[in-house]
Amino acid sequence: MSVHLKPEEIEAESFRIIDSEAGEHGWPGDSWQIVRRMIHTSADFDYARTVVISATAIDAACEAFKAGRGVVTDTNMALAGINKMNLAKFGAPLACHVADAAVAAEAKERGGTRSIMAMRKATATAGNGIFVIGNAPTALFELLRQVREEGLRPDLIVGLPVGFVGAAESKEELLTVATQYGIPFITNRGRKGGSNVAAAVLNALLILAAERTAP
Secondary structure: OOOOOOHHHHHHHHHHHHHHHHOOOOOOHHHHHHHHHHHHHHOOOOHHHHEEEOOOHHHHHHHHHHOOOEEEEOOHHHHHHOOHHHHHOOOOOEEOOOOOHHHHHHHHHHOOOHHHHHHHHHHOOOOEEEEEEOOOHHHHHHHHHHHHHHOOOOOEEEEOOOOOOOHHHHHHHHHHHHHHHOOOEEEEOOOOOOHHHHHHHHHHHHHHHHHHHOO
């Protein structure tokens, strides 16, 4: 490989390789753009068979971006991975509260996790509609609790917690609860996930939204 390739040329070649090696995956065009970026950021072809994208997820995301709905992540790593320039085109705010001093203090006082308290702060903030969770199952469980018990209706949940304790279970609950209450979602089955993969999903959605709003 030439070290003189431009970043966009490297990305294009990466996508060519992914398309070639993925074979007959069965994903329709827009959905494949999302799954392909998940594979691109992780080099893991398992996502081609484990991802679940609800029927309304892509349309709901595009509408939420156009409406300037706020995007909230569960980690600063996911926040760092989101393309700020593409998000700014829609005027949508971006936040992560897990490192907020007040959130840490409340978590200590209540004996809960910062991820739970950060999610409560995010849902209490008017205008937030897109929740991107790539690390903490507790954040996803809390979000789903609010859907069931408090009438929360997010525009979109990207639920991709990673790990061995609660990650797979939280995503199975997302599948159940989101389907029951008609919440658009993108997730995968199993332990895999991560902040980088969650950010890749949002970046793919931003590209799709920009394409749909282009003159």
